[in-house]
Amino acid sequence: MNEVRAGCCVVGGGPAGMMAAMLFARAGVRTVLLEKHADFLRDFRGDTIHPSTLEVMDELGLLESFLLRPHQEVTTLAGNLGDTPITVADFTHLPTRCKFVAFMPQWEFLNFLAEEAKRFPAFDLRTRARAEDLLWENGRIAGVRAATPDGPLEVRAGLTLGADGRDSIVRRLAKLDVIELGAPMDVLWLRLTKRDDDPHETFGYVRDGRIMALIDRGAYWQCAYVISKGTLDELHCRGLDEFRRQISAIVPFLADRVGEIASWDDAKLLTVRVNRLRRWYAPGLLCIGDAAHAMSPIGGVGINLAVQDAIAAANMLAAQALRGDVNARDLRAVQRRREPAARLTQSLQLFIQSRIIGKVLSSGRAPLLHRIPALVRWLPFLPRIPGRLVGLGLRPEHVLNLSVR
Numbered sequence: 124m125n126e127v128r129a130g131c132c133v134v135g136g137g138p139a140g141m142m143a144a145m146l147f148a149r150a151g152v153r154t155v156l157l158e159k160h161a162d163f164l165r166d167f168r169g170d171t172i173h174p175s176t177l178e179v180m181d182e183l184g185l186l187e188s189f190l191l192r193p194h195q196e197v198t199t200l201a202g203n204l205g206d207t208p209i210t211v212a213d214f215t216h217l218p219t220r221c222k223f224v225a226f227m228p229q230w231e232f233l234n235f236l237a238e239e240a241k242r243f244p245a246f247d248l249r250t251r252a253r254a255e256d257l258l259w260e261n262g263r264i265a266g267v268r269a270a271t272p273d274g275p276l277e278v279r280a281g282l283t284l285g286a287d288g289r290d291s292i293v294r295r296l297a298k299l300d301v302i303e304l305g306a307p308m309d310v311l312w313l314r315l316t317k318r319d320d321d322p323h324e325t326f327g328y329v330r331d332g333r334i335m336a337l338i339d340r341g342a343y344w345q346c347a348y349v350i351s352k353g354t355l356d357e358l359h360c361r362g363l364d365e366f367r368r369q370i371s372a373i374v375p376f377l378a379d380r381v382g383e384i385a386s387w388d389d390a391k392l393l394t395v396r397v398n399r400l401r402r403w404y405a406p407g408l409l410c411i412g413d414a415a416h417a418m419s420p421i422g423g424v425g426i427n428l429a430v431q432d433a434i435a436a437a438n439m440l441a442a443q444a445l446r447g448d449v450n451a452r453d454l455r456a457v458q459r460r461r462e463p464a465a466r467l468t469q470s471l472q473l474f475i476q477s478r479i480i481g482k483v484l485s486s487g488r489a490p491l492l493h494r495i496p497a498l499v500r501w502l503p504f505l506p507r508i509p510g511r512l513v514g515l516g517l518r519p520e521h522v523l524n525l526s527v528r
């Protein structure tokens with residue numbers, strides 16, 4: 124059995140865990156980050172780096188080098204409601220240096236953070252290390268036992284961060300209570316070739332009770348086809364030809380390439396789940412990101428909330444972790460700071476899920492949605508409100524300790 128001692132043990136190298144590990148290590152806390160995969164090259168898991176996160180990259184002096192990585196800069200999110208174009212969110216008036224969302228493959232973002240973090244001697248990334256159990260000492264979580272290719276590894280730490288996503292084993296082992304909030308939809312993800320003469324600016328399409336979103340990933344479109352929860356079998360029964368026909372009907376310019384969907388294996392199901400922990404912490408442990416609050420894909424805000432949690436955790440706990448003295452009051456303070464933003468964002472997502480998405484999928488029409496074009500004609504500044512909610516979030520965090528130890 125290998126054993127290492129650290130000030131902080133982070134489980135999960137997603138946006139929350141990677142950002143947290145980098146910031147704790149930057150503050151001089153010896154930090155071990157356990158990631159079960161060998162690298163960050165995984166399936167599509169969201170691409171959106173929001174202006175609030177870009178602001179933090181700027182504060183850390185990393186923005187210029189970060190923006191050298193392949194990305195697209197999107198200043199407005201637009202949609203097509205039938206044949207009517209609508210602007211859903213406008214980021215151009217945000218009080219931030221970057222007035223756009225950077226669409227960047229998540230592995231680029233994570234690789235970038237990992238490379239930057241490796242410059243801090245206190246940062247210790249262990250890939251192919253799967254957390255399997257919690258270590259307990261005197262009624263307190265004192266680290267994690269992980270399986271690695273070299274055998275079991277025990278990481279003993281004064282603070283453990285559960286950043287292992289919506290299927291978090293850490294929160295399960297710590298017996299933290301999950302409140303399920305529900306979602307009326309699931310999402311099928313697929314790729315279709317992008318051509319030079321395709322329209323670029325449109326993101327969401329709603330037509331005849333069907334919804335699709337398209338994310339520009341350079342050579343191809345990452346497509347999200349929204350279905351009513353639990354109806355995948357029905358879709359399969361209707362057959363692949365009918366699925367291809369539906370996609371062509373919603374987004375007509377894709378009709379010439381829907382044949383690229385060769386089998387149902389090309390359309391991967393994301394089961395949408397919205398939930399949050401009643402208590403994000405236990406003695407010695409704090410959950411952040413999706414492990415604390417799994418978000419609906421609406422607004423594409425999961426990555427940014429995860430990053431904001433990580434910044435708050437580092438701001439509020441690094442000094443105590445350095446002293447080896449993190450107590451329950453400190454952990455509760457992080458939940459108190461971050462929970463209102465997560466709860467309010469989930470409430471907005473639930474409202475949109477039930478008042479718009481659920482209604483479009485069940486009856487083909489959501490009165491609220493169909494009023495938007497007229498409202499925007501009347502009040503052209505309206506898209507700035509979702510622009511602010513999505514781009515900045517409800518409680519943007521800033522890195523407080525900018526000096527590196």
Ligand SMILES: Cc1cc2nc3c(=O)[nH]c(=O)nc-3n(C[C@H](O)[C@H](O)[C@H](O)COP(=O)(O)OP(=O)(O)OC[C@H]3O[C@@H](n4cnc5c(N)ncnc54)[C@H](O)[C@@H]3O)c2cc1C
Nearest residue numbers: 135137138139159168169254287288412413423424425426
């Ligand atoms: C298909 C899809 C599309 C999405 N689109 C968007 C989008 O456009 N914009 C957006 O903001 N959000 C999007 N999301 C949500 C977003 O991916 C999450 O909200 C965000 O990644 C949460 O970050 P996290 O670090 O908390 O968790 P995760 O990103 O889930 O990271 C958890 C990490 O923990 C690791 N891990 C898990 N268990 C263990 C273990 N036992 N031991 C060690 N490591 C472990 C995992 O391998 C993973 O790297 C999408 C999600 C999916 C699935």
